[in-house]
Amino acid sequence: MLKGKASIKGKPSFTSPPLIEKTPPRCPPMVDIKSADDLIPYLDEVAKRPYNHGLHAGWDLQPGERVLLRVDNWHDPMVIEACKKILEKYNTNYEVKMVDKGPIIRWKGHDEVDYYLARTKELAEWMDEWEKMEEEGEYDKLLWGYGGPVLRDTNIKIQRMPFITPELTATPAHTIPYEIIDAIDKWTWNKIRHAKRIRIQDPEGTDLSYTNHDEYYDSKREFYNPDLVERFWKGNKSFGKTYLPGHVLGRPWLYHPKEDATGVIAGTTNHIGPVPWIQLEVDKGKITQINEGGEFGEKLRKLKSETDHLKYPGFPDEGLFRWWEASIGTNPHIHRPRQGFLNGWLNCLYERMRSGVIHIGFGTIISSSAEREAAKMGLPVGHWHVHLYFPTMTAEMMDGSTETIIKDGHLLALDDPGVRDIAAQFGDPDILLSESWIPAVPGLNMEGDYWKHYANDPEDWVMTELNICEHYHPLFMKMVGADPKHCNNPLWHTANVADACSCGHHH
Structure with a gap:
């Protein structure tokens, strides 16, 4: 049953915006792209990046390599053309697999419930297809998808294809030197794996604490426990034994009988889109109560x-609704799409990779052997999300000290002297390690009433925000109190436009 508003503990209430001085909004300018050739400099950097099994686009293209580029009719044709050009530039032997996904869908946030019930089946089919391709040996590399696990215990390499539109391609997220984002990943992973107990808080209402059990890890806490990896990632153990680049696991994608996570998860966004404020009550890792959330909440309940009442393979007890994910984005230059937002692939999935953003996941563990086993048993499988854009993550470390890993949505790896020394080899660390995008949330980090202007119908505000940012960028930056230096960030500079930011304005 849906609780009445007055009975819900932990609902946010602010007398003034708590983050207006600490974490003011900012939005990168739109880069003016007129042709596929304008995208080549960005894809050229991706082509040279070393391969990784995570979410950082790194294609490591080699001459003569047999490459399959998998795209669909939701990808912008200009981007597909640019990808072909870069594959030709690196003298690969490539093929393009074009999939017809049907009409481009206009999403509502509550669609995540139905989408991920179906999406999980599709991902399982991808795994089967990749295994078949591995056996057939026709390709060396697949450029395919931009979310979810990939096979790693194979000769064939699977990498991401996150380039949906020119806007999501022409960004410093894909040109920042790999050495920098690799250092950010490793800093974050080292903090997590040496943490004994972790607490996640967020001004939208999340307050969740859990033990980072010794049993999750091997004796050195270098990798995850091989017995648990065998149970949950059979056939893909190289993937399941460690962190995911660009998507560092704040909690292992595993279960064991001692799960003790307790608290609440709350927010206004999932992978598909904004939703009315929702709160999930958690006891010993299990979702026990779902409060509010509009139609998203109704579908989840x-x-x-x-x-x-259902028993799932690998779960400590009955029920589908169990928390298993608190993944941390690590790329400071990821941003929310503006053009075409909430249409097709242009949803909230991409933005989860921005440094310091945590996305919470609950349900079956995506593409794990346990999930695939459950699907074969005929059980409903899938997982769902709540995004945290301003989280603070603190940890009690193995040595007894307390460390902050994320503060108000800012990943502290970006301030680490070692990471900054690496960044200094490539440019100004203050620029390379500053977030390009921080969402504007009325009542939180800008003027306004959190409930009246945002949380009861966040999609209405977000669409307005993105429209103004896209078409009136200088005005938007002034309206939300952003520091103008972020508008003139040279990482977003467009060539041949003297003294102007990428939006073409002088301000």
Whole structure:
């Protein structure tokens, strides 16, 4: 049952915006792209980046390599053309697999419930298809998808294809030197794996604490426990034994009987889009109550009631609604799409990779052997999300000290002297390690009433925000109190436009 508003503990209430001075909004300018050739400098950097199994686009293209580029009709044709050009430039033997996904969908945030019930099946089919391609040996590398696990215990290499539109391609997220984002990943992973207990808080209402059990890890806490990896990632153990670049795991993608996470998860966004404020109550890792959330909340409550009695492989007890994910984005230059937002692939999935953003996941562990086993048993499988844009993550470390890993949405790896020394080899660390995008949330980090202007219908505000940022960038930056230096960030500079930012304005 949906609780009345007055009975819900932990609902945000602010007398003034708590982050207006600490974490003011900012939005990068739109880069003016007129042709596929304008995208080549960005893809050229991706082509040279070393391969990784994570979410950082790194294609490591080699002459003569047999490459399959998998795209669909939701990708912008200009981007597909640019990808072909870069594959030709590096003398690969490539093929393009074009998939017809049907009409481009205009999303609502509550669509995540239905989408991920179906998406999980699609990802399992991808795994099967990749295994077949591995056996057939026709390709050396697949450029395919931009989310979810990939096979790693194979000769064939699978890398991401996150380039949906020119806007999501022409960004310093893909030109920042790999050495920098690799250092950010490693800093974050080292903090997590040496943490004994972790607490995540967020001004939208999340307050969740959990033990980072010794049993999750091997004896050196270098990798995850091989017995648990075998249970949850059979056939893909190289993937399951460690962190995911660009998507560092704040909690292992595993279960064991001692799960003790307790608290609440709350927010206004999932992978698909904004949703009315929702709160999930958690006890010993299990979602026990879902409060508010509009239609998203209604769909989750219905699914929960239908699955609470079911036994899932690898789960400590009955029920589908179990928390398993608190993944941390690590790229400071990821931003929310503006052009075409909430259409097709242009949803909130991409933005989860921005440094300091945590996305919470609950349900079955995506593409794990346990999830695939559950699907074969005919059980409903899938997982769902709540995004945290201003989280603070603190940890009690193994040596007894307390460390802050994220503060108000700012990943502290960006301030680490070692990371900054690496960045200094390539440019100004203050520029390379500053977030390009911080969402504007009325009542949190800008003027306004959190409930009246945002949390009851966040999509309405977000669409307005993105429209102004896209078409009236200088005005937007002034309206939300952003420091103008972020508008003139040279990483977003467009060639041949003297003394102007990428939006073409002088300000």
